[in-house]
Amino acid sequence: MPDGWAPLPREFYQRHPTLLAPELLNKLLVRSDGRAVRIVEVEAYAGHEDPAAHGYRGRTARNATMFGPPGHLYVYFIYGMHWGCNAVCGNGMGVLLRAGEPIAGIEAMMAARPVARRHQDLASGPGKLSQAMGVNRSMDGADLVTGDRGIIIVSDGTPPPSAPVTGPRIGISKATDFPWRWHVPDHPHVSVRSKKAKESLT
DNA sequence: GTCCCGATTCCCT
DNA sequence: GGGAATCGGGACC
Numbered sequence: 427m428p429d430g431w432a433p434l435p436r437e438f439y440q441r442h443p444t445l446l447a448p449e450l451l452n453k454l455l456v457r458s459d460g461r462a463v464r465i466v467e468v469e470a471y472a473g474h475e476d477p478a479a480h481g482y483r484g485r486t487a488r489n490a491t492m493f494g495p496p497g498h499l500y501v502y503f504i505y506g507m508h509w510g511c512n513a514v515c516g517n518g519m520g521v522l523l524r525a526g527e528p529i530a531g532i533e534a535m536m537a538a539r540p541v542a543r544r545h546q547d548l549a550s551g552p553g554k555l556s557q558a559m560g561v562n563r564s565m566d567g568a569d570l571v572t573g574d575r576g577i578i579i580v581s582d583g584t585p586p587p588s589a590p591v592t593g594p595r596i597g598i599s600k601a602t603d604f605p606w607r608w609h610v611p612d613h614p615h616v617s618v619r620s621k622k623a624k625e626s627l628t
Numbered sequence: 629g630t631c632c633c634g635a636t637t638c639c640c641t
Numbered sequence: 642g643g644g645a646a647t648c649g650g651g652a653c654c
Contacts, residue, residue, distance in 0.1 A: 506647030
């Protein structure tokens with residue numbers, strides 16, 4: 427890894443997902459083969475507090491990773507063909523990584539996603555991001571602090587945006603009024619632009 | 629055991 | 642903008 431890329435401490439992840447989510451913007455998701463994306467869009471899922479969360483009804487075999495220690499990767503399978511990546515906070519809570527800007531290993535990402543015709547199509551959605559980064563069930567539970575399974579989140583020193591865009595989460599049917607989606611303003615690699623999204627003042 | 633539908637993507641109109 | 646692809650989780654009988 428380049429000098430200046432530093433893993434985040436375990437405690438970074440151990441807080442409410444609505445606090446963790448905006449802090450993950452501009453962090454890097456990195457594979458040991460050199461692939462890396464800058465995280466530009468995230469959503470919070472707050473376990474038992476959140477009817478839209480996989481952890482809402484408690485621990486199951488599928489969501490067990492989210493009930494484990496913070497700083498691990500929860501990978502889920504959806505629509506019969508897509509994988510999704512979450513950073514685990516603990517207590518059944520986590521942050522969905524919805525979109526990234528490819529910054530390294532782009533050839534490998536294009537090989538993993540031959541359908542993508544532009545860099546902008548490589549990781550601009552949760553399923554695309556997972557496919558571009560080669561994430562599947564085998565990486566569920568990977569430690570994002572130590573990178574033990576070849577995937578890690580690091581900071582390159584870029585701070586999160588001071589005024590991220592917030593709005594309702596995408597693709598859910600419950601708790602649709604929770605403004606628990608955050609993305610980097612005016613970023614071309616964000617998955618979708620919400621009409622209800624607005625600039626945050628914090 | 630059965631049934632419904634999902635934290636999506638892609639292609640066609 | 643609409644619909645198909647595709648399959649596992651989990652609610653319910």
